[in-house]
Amino acid sequence: MGQVFIKNAAFVVSMDAENTVFTGGSVLVEGDKIKAVGKVDPKLVKPGAEVINARGKYVLPGLVNTHVHTSQQLGRGLGDDVNLLTWLHERIWPYESNLTKSDSYVSTLLTGLELIRSGVTSFAEPGGQYVPAMAKAVKELGLRGKLAKSSMDEGEGLPAKWQKTTKQELDEQEEDFKKYNNTANGRVKVWFGLRTIFNNSDKLIQKSKALADKYKTGLHMHVAEVKDEIEYTKARYGVGTVTHLNDLGVLGPNLLAVHTVWLTNAEVDMFAQHDVKVSHNPAAAMRVLGFAKVPRMLKKGICVTIGTDGAPSSNHMDMIDEMWLTSLIHKGWRLDPTVMKAQEILTMATKNGARALLDEGLYGSLTPGMKADLILINPKSASMLPLHDPIANLVTAMHASNVESTMCDGKWLMKNRKILTVNEADILLEAQERADAIRRRAGIELPARFPVQ
Ligand SMILES: [Zn+2]
Known part of the structure; x- marks a missing residue:
């Protein structure tokens, strides 16, 4: 050797x-x-x-990036300076639903270049539409990736091609798992993915957790992300997202909960009790979500990690920038520069990341x-x-x-x-061409920022 x-x-x-x-x-x-x-x-x-x-x-x-949308990389810049509903309905859904399998492959390659250049060796993708395309790219890049499909079985205004039944979503994920889990010398692992509670029925949530348990893999979900989400779950279920997930019995050590901004203190305790893993994405938080109770979570022994989110949400898929932001954001809102010390942040970006990705003892x-x-x-x-x-x-x-x-x-x-693993110049060229083509196909028009000559 x-x-x-x-x-x-x-x-x-x-x-x-x-x-x-x-x-x-x-x-x-x-x-x-x-x-x-x-x-x-x-x-x-x-x-x-x-x-x-x-x-x-x-x-x-x-470094370990526990939340990065590789399928959104070609959409960087499509979500700047707009409100959340415009971001979702007029930019991101049209963009993502117009992505082809080969676009997803190139998008993942482009993400991989940014990850490698910023010192990341392992990441979790919360869910694009094409796990096979992502798996191919990860294999070539040489990285470790936990790949999931973004599953949705309900919700208003979803693009036609995304309107699927609970069974279709579960079957597709199980098939991806059987074909791609543990490939590329074990570097590619397939997880189950839930988009958000707005688009996931209780049945899909519970069955996804049951399958993740059955296959001894992870479950990746955006949880208590925006204020509107809590208003929605309170109106529909009478409680916040985390309490509802607890009532459904899906909190557990293989749940990677992302953003987790709108939690009560009792809900933070539920995470601690069930060893739920948290992915904190400070740039996305500062833009639109709000401030997660990260210092409290760490004090309670919760495994908190760092992620970048997707390029249309936070633009920099760079864990080094996110470490810096993690150190600043909590000092700022708590008016306490002694919280979130450097060593703690390095732990979040390495050891905790490995633990959250169910790889404790393997790397980190x-x-x-x-x-x-x-x-x-x-x-x-x-x-x-x-x-x-x-x-x-x-x-x-x-x-x-x-x-x-x-x-x-x-x-x-x-x-x-x-x-050394892929041809960077070719990927950069193809990424720009494909990004332009997807934007045109999706009919996304950006307002002019400057007078066009
Ligand atoms: Zn996300």
Whole structure:
């Protein structure tokens, strides 16, 4: 098995149980696993190993993005400066329902480039329409992805091609699971997906949870996302979304609840009691959703993670930006700069992410025996130096451009800023062409921002 020996790093930020940082440390990768970390015995390094001198650099576990809509990437810029209903009915539904299978494939490739360039090695996609196309792209990119179909069996105003029965939605997901789960050396996993309570019947919600349990996989759902949602569930069920999900018996450790902004304190306790995982998406929250009770959730022991949401919602599919925003947003609304410390945010973006994606112990920290999912950070830039507090700088000063190399499953996806698994230039070209074609096909017209000559 081939080896990669990353030696003499300024900081190996292991994110192990004690959050050990090895200064002047090394990481030895053998095959798809980490063999040794810290002071590595040179006798373990075989002749022919690839040796990387990481002097002055950091080694970190690959970041985990727990909520990114790969199928919306070609719609970046379609949702700026409009209210939620315009966003949904006039921009996103027409866009997404006009996406073809091959558009979804290219959209996922484009997302993957942005993820790799910002140090992400593992992500969860909440649901596009074409799991096979997404699985193909993830396999080629070399990333780890939890893929789901966006399932909807009710709700007003849905595009005609999305009007499906509960059974159709469940059958399609089960078929995707059987065909694609655990493919690409285990990097592709198929989850069950629920769009939102506006579009999901109780029957679909309960049966999706039952199938996720049966297949020992995850369930990904937007939960208590906007204020209107709580008004809707209160009018329909007499309680908020989370209490209703609790009444349905679907809260559990394999539920990844996204946004989770509009929760009462009692509902936060329900999450803690059932070990529900949370994906916090600060940019989307700041734009339209509101402020989730993340400091309270962490205090209660809830596994809170970070996600970027989709490109038409938050534009940057960049976990490094989201870490920074996570550190700011809660200090701001609580008027307390001591909450959400850098180490806590790094934990959310690595170890907690792995746990939420049901991969605890597989990656998320640099410890021997774990998968070799890691990134090299070069801090030598005007925006990241000096390093008085090397851990804080990772959250408060780093940019995606500081990520020099990204490895997943023991394979370099990017080395010295060059993408190695797919043809980046071709993808960029095709992405723009397809995005224009989808917009025209969907009849989406954006108001002029400037006088056209
Ligand atoms: Zn979302």
